[in-house]
Amino acid sequence: MKKHGRLLISILLLFLLIILPQDGHITAATIHEVSGSSTIIDSYYSFAPKFTPGVSWAEFYGCRSYDDSELFRNAGAASGRLPTNSHLALLSSNALVRSGTIGVRYNNIGHYNGSAVDLKIMLVDGEIRTATTMTHPDINMPSVAFMDNSIDIYQQSYQSRNFVWQFTFYRRGTNTPISVPFHANFKDIDNTEILGHGYSGIDGVYVMSRGSGGNLSYNSSQVYAPSELSGDDDRQNWATLIGVASSFRLGYTRQLDIDVGTWDKGSDYRTFYHWKWSNDSLVKFDTPVPTKRINGNISASIYDTTAYDYTIDFAVPPEAASTYYTSFKLNDTLASCLQLVNGTSSISVRDSSGNDVTTKFDRTISGQSIQLSLRNVDDASFYGRSYTVTLKCRKKSGHDLSAWFSTSGSGSVRNTASITTDRGTKTSNAVTVGFYFKISTSVTNGTITASTASQLPNTSRTISYSPVDSDHVLESVTVDGKAVDIKKYPKSYTFSGIKEDHTVSVKYKRVYKIETGASGGTITPKVTGIDKGEDRTITYTADKGYYLRRLRVDGKEVDVKRYPTSYTFHDISSDHVIKAEFLPIPELRITKRIYGEEMYPASGDPTFLFHIEGTDFTGERQEYTEVIRFTASDKIASGGIEKTIVRKDIPAGEYEISEIPVSRYRLERITGVVSGSVSGSKVILDTDGQDAKATFVNHRESYQDYSDNDLVMNTFSK
Numbered sequence: 001m002k003k004h005g006r007l008l009i010s011i012l013l014l015f016l017l018i019i020l021p022q023d024g025h026i027t028a029a030t031i032h033e034v035s036g037s038s039t040i041i042d043s044y045y046s047f048a049p050k051f052t053p054g055v056s057w058a059e060f061y062g063c064r065s066y067d068d069s070e071l072f073r074n075a076g077a078a079s080g081r082l083p084t085n086s087h088l089a090l091l092s093s094n095a096l097v098r099s100g101t102i103g104v105r106y107n108n109i110g111h112y113n114g115s116a117v118d119l120k121i122m123l124v125d126g127e128i129r130t131a132t133t134m135t136h137p138d139i140n141m142p143s144v145a146f147m148d149n150s151i152d153i154y155q156q157s158y159q160s161r162n163f164v165w166q167f168t169f170y171r172r173g174t175n176t177p178i179s180v181p182f183h184a185n186f187k188d189i190d191n192t193e194i195l196g197h198g199y200s201g202i203d204g205v206y207v208m209s210r211g212s213g214g215n216l217s218y219n220s221s222q223v224y225a226p227s228e229l230s231g232d233d234d235r236q237n238w239a240t241l242i243g244v245a246s247s248f249r250l251g252y253t254r255q256l257d258i259d260v261g262t263w264d265k266g267s268d269y270r271t272f273y274h275w276k277w278s279n280d281s282l283v284k285f286d287t288p289v290p291t292k293r294i295n296g297n298i299s300a301s302i303y304d305t306t307a308y309d310y311t312i313d314f315a316v317p318p319e320a321a322s323t324y325y326t327s328f329k330l331n332d333t334l335a336s337c338l339q340l341v342n343g344t345s346s347i348s349v350r351d352s353s354g355n356d357v358t359t360k361f362d363r364t365i366s367g368q369s370i371q372l373s374l375r376n377v378d379d380a381s382f383y384g385r386s387y388t389v390t391l392k393c394r395k396k397s398g399h400d401l402s403a404w405f406s407t408s409g410s411g412s413v414r415n416t417a418s419i420t421t422d423r424g425t426k427t428s429n430a431v432t433v434g435f436y437f438k439i440s441t442s443v444t445n446g447t448i449t450a451s452t453a454s455q456l457p458n459t460s461r462t463i464s465y466s467p468v469d470s471d472h473v474l475e476s477v478t479v480d481g482k483a484v485d486i487k488k489y490p491k492s493y494t495f496s497g498i499k500e501d502h503t504v505s506v507k508y509k510r511v512y513k514i515e516t517g518a519s520g521g522t523i524t525p526k527v528t529g530i531d532k533g534e535d536r537t538i539t540y541t542a543d544k545g546y547y548l549r550r551l552r553v554d555g556k557e558v559d560v561k562r563y564p565t566s567y568t569f570h571d572i573s574s575d576h577v578i579k580a581e582f583l584p585i586p587e588l589r590i591t592k593r594i595y596g597e598e599m600y601p602a603s604g605d606p607t608f609l610f611h612i613e614g615t616d617f618t619g620e621r622q623e624y625t626e627v628i629r630f631t632a633s634d635k636i637a638s639g640g641i642e643k644t645i646v647r648k649d650i651p652a653g654e655y656e657i658s659e660i661p662v663s664r665y666r667l668e669r670i671t672g673v674v675s676g677s678v679s680g681s682k683v684i685l686d687t688d689g690q691d692a693k694a695t696f697v698n699h700r701e702s703y704q705d706y707s708d709n710d711l712v713m714n715t716f717s718k
Helices: 132-137 402-408
Strands: 006-008 029-035 057-061 086-090 100-110 116-128 141-149 152-156 160-171 180-186 193-196 202-208 222-224 239-245 247-253 271-276 292-296 299-303 306-315 328-333 337-339 347-351 361-366 369-374 387-395 412-415 418-422 426-428 432-442 444-447 454-455 461-467 472-479 482-484 491-496 502-510 512-519 522-525 527-530 536-542 544-552 557-559 566-569 576-584 588-595 607-616 621-629 638-649 653-660 665-674 676-679 682-686 691-700
Touching: 057 086, 057 141, 100 141, 152 160, 152 402, 160 454, 180 247, 202 607, 239 247, 292 432, 306 328, 306 418, 328 653, 347 369, 432 444, 432 461, 444 502, 461 472, 461 502, 512 522, 512 536, 527 536, 536 576, 566 607, 588 607, 588 621, 607 691, 621 638, 653 691, 682 691
Parallel strands: 006 271, 029 202, 299 432, 432 502, 512 576, 588 691
Antiparallel strands: 006 180, 057 100, 086 141, 100 116, 116 160, 141 152, 152 271, 160 247, 180 239, 193 222, 193 247, 202 239, 292 306, 306 387, 328 369, 328 418, 337 387, 347 387, 361 369, 412 432, 418 426, 432 454, 444 461, 461 491, 472 482, 472 502, 512 527, 522 536, 536 566, 544 557, 544 576, 588 638, 607 621, 607 653, 653 682, 665 691, 676 682
16 A cells, blocks of 8 residues: 555454353453464364355445545545545544444354354544644544445544444444454555554464564554555565454554644545455464264264265365465264265365365275365355355164273264364364164053153163053053063063064954842853953852842843843943842731630531642743641631741742632631731732732631531621
């Protein structure tokens, strides 16, 4: 630059996120003198913002667009005019200079750690020539300008001094700061320009040593230039800064402007000197440190032979042609249980813009070793970019992972990658991959341990199962398509030393039951576990002195004549209930009463006949005859004499009992009736569920005119 100083800062790729203080406190940076271009620094500081037309764009704060007025054209100045693709902010007061409202945001100027990055540069401190603002309120007012399509900032000569700029990195499109490890190169520091670097976030400064022709002077907080002029490519006037921050400050001014006498120059000195960012550096960078991921993480659990991605990210710092690598190789050795899915076709490389740049590398595979070699180390487009190598891999089919259990204890496989250049080898972080198998389970009419997709190999897993309710029993257990003994595995099945997928299918069948019950007798106990379609017979027996009165099946009474001792359920397809009701066998008691004083043994034994006829509880007609005989031994002098017959063999039912007429005696009345009623000379007794009785009372008929052979009809006394 022949008339004015020029500042050029270069920041490339970043690898780690470190947040440092964002204040403007003065700190001491480490100064390094460079001899030639042999100095190697950590490639960690390789992030460099870059304005890419069509990708990046600028937003301006407190500025106006370029127009054709004298304000932009600087008609009275011999040099230092503003380019047309710029925006300009008028600085009317020191308060405005220090307000933090004047600046620019360059969007999408690089990528770091997977995030697109924006850079905001704001004026936060400094002084302006206030006399100019009063005398020339517009066209000669102090100002600062920003380029539209490159990261350039113009400061006005003789009208401003001691400017301080705040630099902040943001995640693309947000106000979330992101810390980046950067390097910044200032070119063409001349004509009394001063770079103030003593702020938080600046770790070191590199300048050309005097012995190597360097022109710059420095201290712990500044780099400053003599009054002579230099050009952009004069490395002796370069300063390279390194640091790690999300926000930091830099000062930029000229001794010419600090000088009071010069400060009072007239307003006709409306010229500009400017500084911008560049991709150059006084130093060369170490071998990039690769960062490895598996499916985007540092570990992953993969199902058997499912394909997955190893990715290796690295950033190649910007280098001058004189400091290009002489070799660049990326190496990755897969564990013996792993393989690329499809040979070299499974290896791809993309740059940070998403372009496929695989063809820049030779890909070779030797056994388990994979190597990518940069074909042309002099390819300028390779430098100053970040890259992602993708290896699409999978586990070898059927490979036994026992060896990894003995080493890692968890069956996980460890892997790293490395990059080797003429400046040494750097190894990535380790990533691990574990493999699992699936145990798929299913159950019919029950519950079972859910299918699992995270079962580590060579471990054990128990699958438990149970029926949905007590009406279901285990019918079958099928493991890997083969039935196993359900007596051996009634509730669970355990897989041991898992090395493959497994299936467990459990089936419970609906079984049926027959609830039974009996009163006054015995019945087959409750029957359970009846398969569909089976027949089952239920038997029942009355206790002594009881008879089967009712049989209910599923709540409905059935014919006991048809099922006197048993009932059979056929083709069972539902639950059943059977209840047997036994009642005490009823007594039918008939008593005959006559009178002692009317009994004459010489006339023979008084004998009485009874006819019993009726319908039992089953509807069957029944008929019986009974005899009651009095003998001489039964005679008493006077009073009633009774004899009774008891029948317990007559089925329960309703019976009509009548006395057959006999000689010498007449029926006087029927009395003592229980469970019945008298109807004329008959009694009707009901023995269904109860005892019944009746007494027939007879008197001797008048006999003075009869001989022993006379036939006398009993007649019912009215």
